[in-house]
Amino acid sequence: MFRKLFLLLFLIALFLKPILAQENFERNINVQVFDKLSNPYIYPWIGGFNHIQVSEIDLNLDGINDLFTFDRAGNKISTFINQGIPSTIAYTFAPQYKDSFPELHDWVLLRDFNCDGKIDIFTYSSGGAAVYKNSSQTQLSFELVTNLIYSDFLPDDGLNNPINLYVSSTYFNLFYFRNLRGISQKFVGRKFWNL
Ligand SMILES: [Ca+2]
Numbered sequence: 437m438f439r440k441l442f443l444l445l446f447l448i449a450l451f452l453k454p455i456l457a458q459e460n461f462e463r464n465i466n467v468q469v470f471d472k473l474s475n476p477y478i479y480p481w482i483g484g485f486n487h488i489q490v491s492e493i494d495l496n497l498d499g500i501n502d503l504f505t506f507d508r509a510g511n512k513i514s515t516f517i518n519q520g521i522p523s524t525i526a527y528t529f530a531p532q533y534k535d536s537f538p539e540l541h542d543w544v545l546l547r548d549f550n551c552d553g554k555i556d557i558f559t560y561s562s563g564g565a566a567v568y569k570n571s572s573q574t575q576l577s578f579e580l581v582t583n584l585i586y587s588d589f590l591p592d593d594g595l596n597n598p599i600n601l602y603v604s605s606t607y608f609n610l611f612y613f614r615n616l617r618g619i620s621q622k623f624v625g626r627k628f629w630n631l
């Protein structure tokens with residue numbers, strides 16, 4: 437009896453050991469990496485890009501727009517802080533800001549749709565586009581405004597005909613936003629209903 441109990445406890449301990457002994461890893465992007473000629477790589481820990489879209493946004497809320505990239509291959513967000521050196525292009529890789537963004541996929545354009553000076557998010561949603569408002573106060577944050585933009589495709593018939601403003605997951609470049617609130621009535625002759 438005791439032998440069976442001991443064997444059972446031994447097997448349970450053997451099973452739990454790899455679970456309880458899981459390592460915690462911490463990302464360190466300060467390790468320098470050199471090429472074969474001993475030249476240091478500037479951004480060795482970014483992971484590479486395949487098909488990126490680039491936008492500006494103030495990540496650290498210092499009043500200077502920083503750099504946001506979205507790699508459509510893998511839906512990967514990368515963030516860079518603008519060092520703000522006059523007449524110099526100088527960015528620091530700052531991956532800690534990517535977790536402030538919601539889960540995004542297919543395409544992402546960062547534009548200020550409500551003209552409050554804070555750059556917002558337009559991104560693909562099923563058959564259209566979703567919008568997140570930049571709600572940052574003391575740190576970067578976003579709030580979902582709509583998961584699908586609707587528009588009136590028959591604006592002159594006196595009726596409300598809201599239907600999703602179709603945007604492809606691939607031909608996103610046809611989708612262009614500029615001063616959206618101010619020109620919404622003129623924008624391709626349609627009216628947005630939920631922005
Ligand atoms: Ca900034």
Ligand SMILES: [Ca+2]
Nearest residue numbers: 548550552554
């Ligand atoms: Ca805004």
